[in-house]
Amino acid sequence: MSNFSDIYQNIPIEALVQQSSDTNELIVKRILGKGEVRNLDDFAALISPLAGGYLEELAYHSNKITKNHFGKTIRLFAPIYLSNECVNICTYCGFSRNNKIPRITIPLEQVVSETRMLANQGFRSLLIVAGEHPKYVSNGYVENCISHCLKIMPSISIELGPLEVENYIPLVKAGCEGLIVYQETYHEDTYKEIHPVGPKKKYSWRMDTPQRAYAAGFRKIGLGALYGLYDWRYEALSVAAHALFMLQHCWKVQLSISVLRLRPSMGNFKPNKNYLMSNRDITQLICAFRMLLPHANIVLSTREPAALRNGLVRLGVTTMSAGSSTEPGAYSNFEESNWSPKQKQPGEQFHIADDRSPREIASMISGQGYEPIWKDFDQSLVTSS
């Protein structure tokens, strides 16, 4: 298989961004008449400032396509942070190695007890997250966490520093269903500037992680950019190109696209105001992704504020996290009755925007005539025990 990072070099993203800003009403109306897009040219038109004026029409199509393929349902999951130890400097991230935060890697027993707490809240789908540190976040440790937590959680995905195929295979064999890896920014110069130190410097290697994950046997693979680091249309076109590549080259993949905006965190990172993405922009983008990728899961996390999350339930999102903490070990200090932190979280990766409890999120979803789905995978599919 060819590498996406090689193919990406020849995709004229800059020109497509220009094409997007030059698009005309005739093109936008033609696409809205069809109700779907199948290539990057039409996708560029759909995320254009001009198409932003047709947001209601985009929303109509996105709502309809999503209902058809997923019904009125939203799948729920919870992240669990194992460690904030990290060897990288990522200027925008709370875990960045030069930030003075309390560092911790939680022991297996605590991982299991927190997973049990999350299961009591309803979750049957867990996302294991950790900083990149070969000493603290070793493969054996993660594998162990997966095998133990699978007794409680039928579905587990991971979001870790990229690995080689052979290092992924034991995690798949242990029963891990999915892998998420965000490119953060697809703009190479920006990428290099904000990742000055650590293995994360390797731009192309990170970009080819989804393919390695597929080769290792992960069933669900998630892509995304962190909007706010560079021009959002540039990022969106790159994510779209990456998604189309994955669908073409990895025919068994169950693809998910996360749409996430930068949040405030520890450190001195000052976001460039030109790159900020408004609520209208993110809504337009989600609808455009849906019209390009009718079958992909679209994930919206607690990075986004409550009112926006409520509105997006009906506009293309299929999967949401709820009641999240981004600090390793923080769930141990949560009040279980109303699922709220009993103390400050100085070691968090970033501060979430929607702090409602899982129960509140579920009732918000059913209040809109949608079904919150907690379980959508059974461990017996992948493991014999």
Place this chain on the structure above:
Amino acid sequence: MKPLIIADRKFNSRLLVGTGKFPSGAIMHDSIEASNTNIVTVALKRANLSGEKDPFVDILEYIDAKKTLILPNTAGAMNAEEAVRIARLAATAGLPRWVKLEIHPDHNYLLPDPVETLAAAKILVKEGFIVLPYINADPVIAARLQDIGCSTVMPLGSPIGSNRGIETRAQIEIIIEQARVPIIIDAGLGAPSHAAFAMEMGADAVLINTAIAIAEDPIKMAKAFALSVQAGRIHYEIGTSHLSKMAHATSPLTSFLDK
């Protein structure tokens, strides 16, 4: 209307209903009731197979197992091994030893994998399961699955959730013509008229999920499908009085026989 008979079990309704994509358990329950179905299929991946009550995973509790046969399905399985494993687990959990065998490694169009389906069917039939495999409208795979002892075959009308109706008509006609077991049209039927058409073609039953679940009013849509399936079946049983577009030749072609 004659009853549907699968593996010696009699069903009065010829409409099977799927349980995905519903906006709530309560609406799903009421839609099943309105459809008058006797067979409801449930994805095992969404069910709680531990045998204990779980308030967060309660899909099975919305189905009245006295009135309807719960037909476990293997959705989510990407190969034979996974499908067999989850079917066995369902049986161990006390669900009926019937299985709607579906293996679709392609998550986008959910098209069935004939190679893995045949392999899994062989194992499950041997283990005493009543196997109802979901297949593409391919008469050869349909014949092979009947050879090894499947109790029905379930060819698709068009891809799952596409609501396009029967776009595989020519192949389905062959499958029906050659059938030794009941033929159930599964997937792609988007309107009650599609279901009636399938029944008029001679299909023994149809399975509907998306078209009911995502309808503005799923309960009324379930009723509409129930009626159309009956109408189509009754029409099939009494036989069509053919309308003819053929003109009659002024000089009959067989008049030489009278000379």
